[in-house]
Amino acid sequence: MDKEIVLKTWEVYQGLVQGLGETCWKIRTVFYTASSAVIAYAFVHSIPFLYVVVAVLSIVFLVLEAGYKQIQNQYIVKSAQIERTLNDLLVEEPHPFIPEGGIMTAIKTPTYRGYCRLLRWRNWLFWVPYAFVFVCAVALACSRAGIKEPADHCDQAMHSKAP
Amino acid sequence: MPLVERDTFKTLQSAVLDPKTYASGSERQSLRAAFDIASSQITKQIFNFEAETRPMRRSRLNAQKDIPEQYREVIAALKKALATADTLDKSGGYDDDDEDTIKFIRNALRPLVKAIEPFQ
Numbered sequence: 001m002d003k004e005i006v007l008k009t010w011e012v013y014q015g016l017v018q019g020l021g022e023t024c025w026k027i028r029t030v031f032y033t034a035s036s037a038v039i040a041y042a043f044v045h046s047i048p049f050l051y052v053v054v055a056v057l058s059i060v061f062l063v064l065e066a067g068y069k070q071i072q073n074q075y076i077v078k079s080a081q082i083e084r085t086l087n088d089l090l091v092e093e094p095h096p097f098i099p100e101g102g103i104m105t106a107i108k109t110p111t112y113r114g115y116c117r118l119l120r121w122r123n124w125l126f127w128v129p130y131a132f133v134f135v136c137a138v139a140l141a142c143s144r145a146g147i148k149e150p151a152d153h154c155d156q157a158m159h160s161k162a163p
Numbered sequence: 164m165p166l167v168e169r170d171t172f173k174t175l176q177s178a179v180l181d182p183k184t185y186a187s188g189s190e191r192q193s194l195r196a197a198f199d200i201a202s203s204q205i206t207k208q209i210f211n212f213e214a215e216t217r218p219m220r221r222s223r224l225n226a227q228k229d230i231p232e233q234y235r236e237v238i239a240a241l242k243k244a245l246a247t248a249d250t251l252d253k254s255g256g257y258d259d260d261d262e263d264t265i266k267f268i269r270n271a272l273r274p275l276v277k278a279i280e281p282f283q
Contacts, residue, residue, distance in 0.1 A: 087249075088246065091221040093246065
């Protein structure tokens with residue numbers, strides 16, 4: 001078996017994994033920036049509806065990143081399979097392992113099962129930040145944080161007229 | 164003298180009987196250790212060599228030309244198990260690696276345990 005082809009394939013898979021990893025981080029940073037900006041705007045301008053928007057945003061970004069992560073995981077698995085081939089070549093296995101379907105970059109589209117798998121406890125580092133922002137947004141919306149009560153206005157008006 | 168130490172063989176047998184339990188957590192770690200010890204003891208007993216790592220063991224095993232007739236089945240099963248044992252080292256959640264370990268126990272470890280049994 002030609003070692004060069006196997007090695008080149010491994011490099012291609014690694015490059016794809018790296019690129020997809022960077023995309024995942026970009027999605028995550030955009031989410032952090034957008035959600036904190038919207039929460040701040042909602043608080044300052046007393047618009048509770050925007051807290052709900054943040055809650056929805058956290059679900060949308062979670063689904064988006066999970067989709068990319070599923071694709072990345074497929075390439076990581078492909079890369080691990082090629083590593084098995086490389087190890088077989090290293091130990092001079094008479095019949096080195098060839099992955100199912102040979103060498104290919106084709107992947108499956110993200111599945112519902114894949115999304116569920118990413119939400120397992122084992123992957124808590126992935127979903128906990130989204131869950132945290134979601135819970136905070138819901139809590140802020142329920143407590144109507146930043147909303148000025150009409151009674152406060154009356155009190156303020158009365159106090160200002162008093163002298 | 165048995166091919167594999169009794170306690171080590173017992174762990175391998177338990178894994179074969181209950182693959183799901185031995186597919187994750189500390190049980191998987193104990194299975195990994197038992198498999199590495201067993202494979203090392205087999206090569207020591209049959210070929211009188213021990214290797215530091217699994218790939219080195221595979222490499223030396225592949226280089227062996229004269230395999231005693233009575234151990235042919237054991238060596239064939241050991242080669243197959245060593246080639247697919249990587250799943251015991253995984254810990255990430257990239258795929259259903261628990262299922263991969265279960266597959267390893269069913270397809271590679273079970274034939275090995277069966278092949279070792281007559282020599283115990």
